[in-house]
Amino acid sequence: MPDAGVLRVTCTLNGRRSVLEGHPMARLLDALRSSGLTGAKEGCGEGECGACGVLLDGTLVNSCLTPLAHAEGASITTIEGVATDQMLHEVQEAFLEYGGAQCGICTPGMVMAAVELLSRTAEPTEEDVRVALAGNLCRCTGYMRIFESVLEAAKRR
Amino acid sequence: METPQIGRSVRRKEGRAKVTGQALYVDDAAPAGILHGVTVRSPIARGRITGITFDPAIPWDEYVVVTAADIPGTNRVKLIADDQPYLATDVVNHPEEPVVLIAHADRARADEARRRVTIEIDPLPPVLSIDDALAGREIIWGTDNVFKRYAVVKGDVDKALAEAPIVVEGEYETGAQEQLYIEPNGMLAVADREHGITVWGSMQCPYYIHNALAELFALPTERIRVVQMETGGGFGGKEEYPSVIAGHAALLAWKAKRPVKMIYGRSEDMAATTKRHPARTKHRTAVSRDGRLLAMDIDFTIDGGAYCTLSPVVLSRGTIHAAGPYSCPNVRVQGRAVATNVPPHGAFRGFGAPQSIFALERHMDRVAAAVGLTPEQFRRRNFIQPGDTLAVGQTISEPVNMPALLDRALSVSDYHAKRERFARENGGRAIKKGIGLAAFMHGAGFTGSGEVHLQSIVGVEGTAGGWVRVLAASTEIGQGTNTIFSQIAAEALGIDCADVEVVQPDTSVVPNSGPTVASRTCMVVGKLVESAALGVKHALIDAGYLPAVYTRSEFQSACTRYVAAFGSLRGTSQYQPPPGLRWDDDKYVGDAYGTYGWAVYVAEVSVDMTTWETRVDDFVAVQEVGKVINPTLAAGQIEGGVAQGIGWALYEDVVWREGRMANAQMTNYIMPTSMDLPPISVYFEEVPYRYGPAGAKGIGELPMDGPAPAIFNAVANATGIDVRRLPLTPERLMSLMEPAGA
Numbered sequence: 001m002p003d004a005g006v007l008r009v010t011c012t013l014n015g016r017r018s019v020l021e022g023h024p025m026a027r028l029l030d031a032l033r034s035s036g037l038t039g040a041k042e043g044c045g046e047g048e049c050g051a052c053g054v055l056l057d058g059t060l061v062n063s064c065l066t067p068l069a070h071a072e073g074a075s076i077t078t079i080e081g082v083a084t085d086q087m088l089h090e091v092q093e094a095f096l097e098y099g100g101a102q103c104g105i106c107t108p109g110m111v112m113a114a115v116e117l118l119s120r121t122a123e124p125t126e127e128d129v130r131v132a133l134a135g136n137l138c139r140c141t142g143y144m145r146i147f148e149s150v151l152e153a154a155k156r157r
Numbered sequence: 158m159e160t161p162q163i164g165r166s167v168r169r170k171e172g173r174a175k176v177t178g179q180a181l182y183v184d185d186a187a188p189a190g191i192l193h194g195v196t197v198r199s200p201i202a203r204g205r206i207t208g209i210t211f212d213p214a215i216p217w218d219e220y221v222v223v224t225a226a227d228i229p230g231t232n233r234v235k236l237i238a239d240d241q242p243y244l245a246t247d248v249v250n251h252p253e254e255p256v257v258l259i260a261h262a263d264r265a266r267a268d269e270a271r272r273r274v275t276i277e278i279d280p281l282p283p284v285l286s287i288d289d290a291l292a293g294r295e296i297i298w299g300t301d302n303v304f305k306r307y308a309v310v311k312g313d314v315d316k317a318l319a320e321a322p323i324v325v326e327g328e329y330e331t332g333a334q335e336q337l338y339i340e341p342n343g344m345l346a347v348a349d350r351e352h353g354i355t356v357w358g359s360m361q362c363p364y365y366i367h368n369a370l371a372e373l374f375a376l377p378t379e380r381i382r383v384v385q386m387e388t389g390g391g392f393g394g395k396e397e398y399p400s401v402i403a404g405h406a407a408l409l410a411w412k413a414k415r416p417v418k419m420i421y422g423r424s425e426d427m428a429a430t431t432k433r434h435p436a437r438t439k440h441r442t443a444v445s446r447d448g449r450l451l452a453m454d455i456d457f458t459i460d461g462g463a464y465c466t467l468s469p470v471v472l473s474r475g476t477i478h479a480a481g482p483y484s485c486p487n488v489r490v491q492g493r494a495v496a497t498n499v500p501p502h503g504a505f506r507g508f509g510a511p512q513s514i515f516a517l518e519r520h521m522d523r524v525a526a527a528v529g530l531t532p533e534q535f536r537r538r539n540f541i542q543p544g545d546t547l548a549v550g551q552t553i554s555e556p557v558n559m560p561a562l563l564d565r566a567l568s569v570s571d572y573h574a575k576r577e578r579f580a581r582e583n584g585g586r587a588i589k590k591g592i593g594l595a596a597f598m599h600g601a602g603f604t605g606s607g608e609v610h611l612q613s614i615v616g617v618e619g620t621a622g623g624w625v626r627v628l629a630a631s632t633e634i635g636q637g638t639n640t641i642f643s644q645i646a647a648e649a650l651g652i653d654c655a656d657v658e659v660v661q662p663d664t665s666v667v668p669n670s671g672p673t674v675a676s677r678t679c680m681v682v683g684k685l686v687e688s689a690a691l692g693v694k695h696a697l698i699d700a701g702y703l704p705a706v707y708t709r710s711e712f713q714s715a716c717t718r719y720v721a722a723f724g725s726l727r728g729t730s731q732y733q734p735p736p737g738l739r740w741d742d743d744k745y746v747g748d749a750y751g752t753y754g755w756a757v758y759v760a761e762v763s764v765d766m767t768t769w770e771t772r773v774d775d776f777v778a779v780q781e782v783g784k785v786i787n788p789t790l791a792a793g794q795i796e797g798g799v800a801q802g803i804g805w806a807l808y809e810d811v812v813w814r815e816g817r818m819a820n821a822q823m824t825n826y827i828m829p830t831s832m833d834l835p836p837i838s839v840y841f842e843e844v845p846y847r848y849g850p851a852g853a854k855g856i857g858e859l860p861m862d863g864p865a866p867a868i869f870n871a872v873a874n875a876t877g878i879d880v881r882r883l884p885l886t887p888e889r890l891m892s893l894m895e896p897a898g899a
Binding site for chain 2: 005018023033034037038039040041042043044045048049068078079080082088092095096097099100102103104105106107108111115119129130131133134136137138139140141142143144145147148
């Protein structure tokens with residue numbers, strides 16, 4: 001297999017100007033994880049589970065289906081960028097209080113999906129929450145406590 | 158003394174790390190110089206290996222390659238029968254059986270090389286179903302393809318059946334189910350002759366791996382160290398199989414003299430690792446005209462796959478639970494686990510009980526109908542009472558009250574009104590509604606003498622800094638081990654659970670508190686945490702450092718003084734069975750479990766008579782699991798288990814093709830999403846169990862047992878169709894309603 005070189009992508013990563021590197025065919029997920037941001041998880045590699053979810057210019061994407069090249073010039077928020085200065089986001093606080101996280105592997109993606117929902121819908125209904133999280137699989141909770149967490153987080157914003 | 162620690166929804170101990178993405182799972186670790194390991198597997202179900210060809214286009218000197226010839230010790234995974242090789246040698250017995258291991262610094266190159274290895278195999282006829290296995294045309298295990306048989310007998314079933322006025326028969330089937338933890342299996346290993354072997358990974362049972370690696374490498378156990386990383390779900394799927402992956406990663410690391418990480422891709426994990434045992438259950442039930450059970454004759458068969466692994470104990474639990482929470486003078490349960498040429502089936506939440514309970518609870522509705530009683534009337538007439546004896550010979554000594562659980566479930570689900578309304582409104586509608594229930598129990602802890610054999614140990618330490626550490630091999634896999642252990646220890650010590658740390662399971666640090674399975678972590682291991690913590694408290698009081706009544710700061714300074722004076726402060730507790738518990742392994746009779754959780758679940762469904770889709774509209778779960786330690790975590794366990802039960806009942810269909818999973822992707826193996834689940838209402842009746850920590854029993858597996866039969870009974874109620882095979886996909890429901898050629 002010939003060495004195809006390295007792709008360098010300049011982007012804003014969790015508010016800081018950064019360079020991500022990878023194979024020219026690399027997925028955004030791989031570049032993020034090899035840069036040390038391991039919060040986004042690979043649960044399936046085919047865009048079904050949502051554990052790799054990040055915000056790309058404010059939109060929720062599965063980073064396992066996003067080419068690294070697509071991140072050029074973009075603003076990316078990962079789970080590591082959700083809390084600020086030791087202050088958890090309302091969604092994170094609510095997940096802790098209402099039992100929204102169990103094993104935690106889907107949690108980064110769930111939190112990102114919930115943060116994205118609340119960024120565009122101030123007062124979501126349970127149906128809104130169900131639809132917003134439909135691309136994020138959780139095998140532990142049966143979702144009930146995740147819905148509650150997101151609805152409570154919305155009330156606190 | 159602090160406020161009570163039990164019964165409070167304190168926050169998950171490791172929750173902050175999880176919601177911020179800081180929690181470290183095995184794939185998040187990337188030590189310098191790491192190699193990535195991959196596995197070359199059998200493409201077919203059964204055959205003789207005649208050769209292995211390595212494509213000369215690959216520069217193999219850049220790779221580390223391991224075959225069975227490289228194994229220093231025993232090429233058998235240590236478990237029960239020790240029949241499963243780590244790497245196949247002369248024969249393969251199932252698709253995806255591991256044959257060769259490859260490692261390379263570049264994962265993509267390792268994957269490419271994997272595809273360039275050809276296992277040459279002379280095919281043999283495979284055994285691919287329970288019927289094939291029992292027919293015995295091909296013998297693939299022992300003399301008769303049967304891993305294990307159990308018979309539980311009470312009274313004279315044949316006589317009662319012969320004399321009974323009414324006998325109802327039925328056959329029920331359940332399919333395989335993938336655990337589908339969202340974190341695939343993975344291990345990281347460092348191994349060399351000088352330092353021995355260290356493995357970090359995703360697992361439920363560190364000491365299973367510890368013992369397995371000692372045999373694989375023929376090393377003393379003190380040269381083996383196993384460390385659990387944060388684990389992204391288990392549900393049984395990370396009970397026994399991680400021993401195989403840990404062994405593979407360690408074999409590669411041993412040969413490479415470099416760290417090796419082996420992370421399964423999703424498809425590989427689904428196709429190659431264990432799933433819930435498919436099962437077939439036959440019932441013959443004798444009943445009096447007034448609806449009293451006279452005899453239950455139950456034949457329970459599970460498909461174990463190609464190797465024995467845990468099938469005998471899965472069979473055992475399924476057999477004991479097969480007759481359910483009913484009083485019946487004559488019961489016979491015959492259980493058998495058979496061998497087939499599919500990947501070995503293994504532990505999955507419920508461990509055989511969901512299969513046999515599904516059959517029983519669907520059958521009970523049919524028996525009720527045969528005697529003209531409603532499902533609830535019939536069950537009420539036959540529920541087990543304190544003082545009754547189960548088929549296995551266990552006399553129920555606890556204050557079980559199934560009628561009260563039933564009353565509450567019927568009331569909170571508005572069962573009677575809905576059943577009446579649906580019957581009135583369904584006629585002519587394209588979407589028919591129904592409501593159904595299931596009543597069941599689940600034994601907590603290991604079956605029979607299992608806990609006595611395990612001899613689990615827990616340590617609790619008071620530190621110089623005045624806080625407390627819990628040392629146990631029981632793993633946090635999302636179910637809340639860290640949090641409830643903190644609460645139990647804090648309650649025993651009269652301190653706050655924030656002052657308790659649960660140490661990361663590492664076999665070089667923690668004692669063997671047994672595997673994290675069988676709904677035993679809270680009840681059995683939690684009890685050891687409680688008594689070890691009390692040992693610490695009494696040591697402080699006996700040494701004169703702590704008054705009988707004390708504050709948090711008095712406790713802390715007492716720890717500090719004790720450690721300064723004696724060097725360390727540690728309480729240790731080892732399992733002792735509750736008094737009077739007896740079990741005979743040979744006769745297979747006695748007290749099968751220390752106690753049971755008891756439950757009644759109600760499902761409300763809609764069935765679309767055009768698309769044949771079934772949807773669960775509402776779900777009520779009422780249970781008695783002793784004292785609830787943490788209401789939020791406990792309800793989360795029930796809701797998650799119910800969700801898995803709904804998936805198993807309606808959506809999760811493992812499609813087999815020549816012994817291989819044909820739909821090993823999340824895209825086409827369908828688990829419930831946020832759009833698919835109904836509101837799940839959870840109710841606890843709290844009856845403290847005398848021998849559990851603060852009165853708690855086991856909880857984790859119970860919610861897997863009830864949803865499927867409750868849903869099937871609801872579908873039968875909605876449609877009048879006698880559904881008996883799970884999962885109830887639209888295709889299957891259609892084939893029942895629109896037979897081919899009709």
